[in-house]
Amino acid sequence: MSRKWLAKSEPNNYSIVDLRRDKKTLWTGVRNYQARNLLRDEWAKGDEVLFYHSNAKPSGVYGLAKVTKAKVADPTQFDPKSDYYDPKAKKDKPTWFAPEITFVSIFKAPISIEDIKKDAALKNMEVLRKGSRLSVQPVKDMEYKRVFMMSEKKSG
DNA sequence: GCCAACGTTGGC
DNA sequence: GCCAACGTTGGC
Numbered sequence: 716m717s718r719k720w721l722a723k724s725e726p727n728n729y730s731i732v733d734l735r736r737d738k739k740t741l742w743t744g745v746r747n748y749q750a751r752n753l754l755r756d757e758w759a760k761g762d763e764v765l766f767y768h769s770n771a772k773p774s775g776v777y778g779l780a781k782v783t784k785a786k787v788a789d790p791t792q793f794d795p796k797s798d799y800y801d802p803k804a805k806k807d808k809p810t811w812f813a814p815e816i817t818f819v820s821i822f823k824a825p826i827s828i829e830d831i832k833k834d835a836a837l838k839n840m841e842v843l844r845k846g847s848r849l850s851v852q853p854v855k856d857m858e859y860k861r862v863f864m865m866s867e868k869k870s871g
Numbered sequence: 872g873c874c875a876a877c878g879t880t881g882g883c
Numbered sequence: 884g885c886c887a888a889c890g891t892t893g894g895c
Contacts, residue, residue: 725893747878769893828894846876848892 775827823870
């Protein structure tokens with residue numbers, strides 16, 4: 716059984732439409748240790764991802780992606796020109812990791828944070844936790860299925 | 872643009 | 884190791 720995750724992005728930074736265009740992308744730039752540990756230790760090829768837009772109108776889940784490579788050393792940590800450059804990172808012992816994610820679908824109707832809040836079955840989702848800032852976070856199987864189901868239902 | 876929540880930094 | 888200051892996130 717593949718695990719389920721949620722990955723956050725701001726649409727003006729990298730949107731689900733960008734992912735559809737690119738087909739796949741390396742999810743670089745995660746610079747939080749808790750999130751890093753998930754990417755390094757937990758994410759695996761075949762896992763499924765809710766693609767979430769923050770600072771969006773509305774903020775919410777906009778589609779699906781899947782993990783096609785896991786535990787890749789994030790190349791931006793070694794690139795002095797990158798915003799995500801980390802001078803302390805070593806090539807033989809990378810600090811930061813990135814998954815390669817591949818486009819699956821764009822929801823016909825996005826599931827907004829408000830939709831999620833209103834749904835009793837989703838009340839414990841990490842993304843609803845006040846002050847939750849993890850840019851990649853675990854999602855329960857049931858939660859993943861439910862969000863998908865809601866999007867199908869909402870789009871008629 | 873506001874602001875609460877949280878992570879990181881750095882002086883001590 | 885404490886903790887204040889600061890920066891960032893992200894809903895609203």
